[in-house]
Amino acid sequence: MTRNNWSVPETEVLQRVHERLDADSADVLATIVDVEGNAYRRPGAKMLLDEAGDGVGSITAGCLEDDLLAAAQSVREDGQPELLTYDLMDDEDDVWGLGVGCNGIIDVLLEPLTETYRPAVEAFADGRNVAVLTVLEDSKGALDRGDRAYYHPGDGGLTTPDGEPAPAWPDELADPAKDLAERGRADTIELDSQDRRLAVFIDGLAAPTELVIFGSGHDVGPVTELAAKNDFRVTVVGFRGSVDLEDRFPDADDTLTTSPAAVDDDLELGDRTYAVVMTHNFIDDRLTVEQLLDASVGYIGLMGPHKRFEKMLAEFEDEGRSFDDETLASLYTPIGLDLGGGSPYQIAHSIVAEILAVSNDRTPRHLRTREGHIHDRITVDSPPQ
Amino acid sequence: MTRNNWSVPETEVLQRVHERLDADSADVLATIVDVEGNAYRRPGAKMLLDEAGDGVGSITAGCLEDDLLAAAQSVREDGQPELLTYDLMDDEDDVWGLGVGCNGIIDVLLEPLTETYRPAVEAFADGRNVAVLTVLEDSKGALDRGDRAYYHPGDGGLTTPDGEPAPAWPDELADPAKDLAERGRADTIELDSQDRRLAVFIDGLAAPTELVIFGSGHDVGPVTELAAKNDFRVTVVGFRGSVDLEDRFPDADDTLTTSPAAVDDDLELGDRTYAVVMTHNFIDDRLTVEQLLDASVGYIGLMGPHKRFEKMLAEFEDEGRSFDDETLASLYTPIGLDLGGGSPYQIAHSIVAEILAVSNDRTPRHLRTREGHIHDRITVDSPPQ
Structure with missing residues (x-):
């Protein structure tokens, strides 16, 4: 292998x-x-x-x-x-x-x-959250190991793989299934009652986070590649004369050529959209950022120094636009974590690291400091000589 | 292209x-x-x-x-x-x-x-720092644009591409060349005197940081791949029965199969060595970490929870070993930055992000906070309605 x-x-x-x-x-x-x-x-x-x-x-x-x-x-x-x-x-x-x-x-x-798994992969392919419930043990024998049900957000309750109601499945599984589907986490739930011990594995498959990269320069390639490896669903958006985007960015799940003013029309933007803006063109970036702020997307990473964004804000102001602090909190510029390094891959690594941290709601820092600084915890005394 | x-x-x-x-x-x-x-x-x-x-x-x-x-x-x-x-x-x-x-x-x-560039790539291939000096302008005409000299640490002064002394090159270029070679940075230096204006581009090529990965599990693959893309020179070290390391980790620059007790004998360990320890075997990890601490390597990333390392420290203590705080400061466990995510690539991304930050002497955080928090800087007032 x-x-x-x-x-x-x-x-x-x-x-x-x-x-x-x-x-x-x-x-x-x-x-x-x-x-x-x-x-x-x-x-x-x-x-x-x-x-x-x-x-x-x-x-x-x-x-x-x-x-x-x-x-x-x-x-x-x-x-x-x-x-x-x-x-x-x-x-x-x-x-x-x-x-x-x-x-x-x-x-x-x-x-x-088997075909009982098809609703899971179809939901995943469609970008819908889903929870897959699989029986591990049922003392009552009403369900067999491997029997399967689904929780699709919006359906309200559990359904069979065929989309029918699933009466043999206890209703109380729906709440943890909803939670796990949203979080993309998995857990085994055990229900114990007088006459039945039921163990069900609930596998929450959250739709991959949508990452839209605005730009079509060579530097877009490493960002696309590393984001795809980290399970983001990547769309590369080029403006005007951008051609061959599919060939140039083979790791992208999708590509789109449009005009900077039509970003909001041509893309479904929402709080689950993550966006990287790296067109290297100030006006294109500004038009894009304005629409992303208006759509309250979850994350906007803008390449370039902070001063460049200040200029952008000043122009918004000249045009009578303003954005509140909460909206601006989603904008990260300069983009990326402070890892040093200036090669295309190092810049891309820093960008994708930032997107991972934001999407997972983490404060970027060394994991060793998260558990308490290592020096506070070490208890080795000098041994007798 | x-x-x-x-x-x-x-x-x-x-x-x-x-x-x-x-x-x-x-x-x-x-x-x-x-x-x-x-x-x-x-x-x-x-x-x-x-x-x-x-x-x-x-x-x-x-x-x-x-x-x-x-x-x-x-x-x-x-x-x-x-x-x-x-x-x-x-x-x-x-x-x-x-x-x-x-x-x-x-x-x-x-x-x-031309061949005048060969000493640069040879030093780089050998893992030696070097500075490449190239004339941009010489008002005196003693040197032509494109003429080249080298600074090799240890030589003391500038040399021609043939390794001879370079009398036409001012001595005062040696100090910035030394500095840039060590830091791996580049700059143009201008020397102005009464009778000469000399502009020289000094390109410091620091040898790539050596990253040694101990382990041969599947999880080593993504770490090797992402580290290589980020310009680390990667050696994968497997223990005992490890076979086919070259085929299994094609992104590694080098592979080695040895025994956990012979790590220090078989590798040149020093303060420029970065090490990731992920054998998934406690005793192998402990023997490796002990030798890495003894060698005062620049970075040790140890996979696993902090508790596992505490157990390791307790065993060191039982054997009469102790390490001072400065030595232990180089050890990062759990390994990686806190980016969330648990797939093999996400774990690898977090590990390589940590190694980048440490090797570049950066505190991992969002770049936008490095320049001062964005909210302190935004000066957009609400426009007149």
């Missing part, structure tokens, strides 16, 4: 699932449904295992994959889902990978890829 | 120069030697233009490249270096790209690629 198959962006795993469904293949889908202790991947991490023994996506950093390939073979033959528990912890400690090499206790669901 | 040619990492531009020198080609090297105002690229940015009209590397975000290709043709025909000035500023303002679309005033030196 190649590096490319294991380390693909998450969006590509779901795209591949879609393709394999269409091809009516006998693949097996492996999903982390629960993790105890610290693991490299979280619940919801997926790997698709094909008949040839190749995998797309990753569940660990490599420790379990060989074993999973063997287990997938048996699932393929039996046609029945299996729930595997890997206990990779040291007996006396819950520290990640102590001694033995991997990642705590990991529950993995292996199941034949 | 493809995206890949324009947006290559800086290291690849110099590698290509090396290849083209070996091929005795008639390429033209374009280098930004001076910038006024804010520009996308800094002095020292390079583009190599071949006979077929293709370019490798980038000087702007695309505004000048077509013009440069034409100018390169004339330099190739004449065999003489040319100094071009592009004034892309608005007459009344020094704000970047106001109205016209590009980047301030940029001076670009175009010169035929």
